[in-house]
Amino acid sequence: MKITLVKKVLADGSLCGKCRDVQERLEAKGHLSLIDRTLIADVRDPQSAGITIARQYKVERAPFFIVEREGQEAEIYTIYAKFAKEVLQPAGRL
Template sequence: MKNTLVKKILADGQPCKKCNEVLERLAAASLIDRIDHVAVADERDPQSEGILLAAEHGVNVAPFFIVEDDEGNTKIYTILLPVF
């Protein structure tokens, strides 16, 4: 299983407040180590990895999670609780 977190950097260069809150909640629950990859959706760069992943999966909110199981199935989660 592979868990990817996509977090956002705002157009002014500031980190997304909600993204930081989710990261803090994951760390507090000792779940941060279950995140295999963090992709950044940088509003200043339309080719940033996170922007491309959001477009590929039809997601328009951040943060979001891409969960790939061992059989190649992918699920997208836009809220924290069902992921873990």
């Protein structure tokens, strides 16, 4: 399983509020190490990796998670609680 976290950077260079919250939750629970890669959707750069992948998956909110399992279509999670319940908890990671 491969997990990608996409976070949004605002025009002033700061992380969006929800992105900060999710980052803090991941750190507090020791789950940040489970994230394979983090991409930044920088509103100042329409070609940033995060914006490009958001377009690819037709996601308009940040933060979001992309969960890729071998032989399956990628799953997109835009709600941290659902991601934690469906991805982290079944894997015995909560």
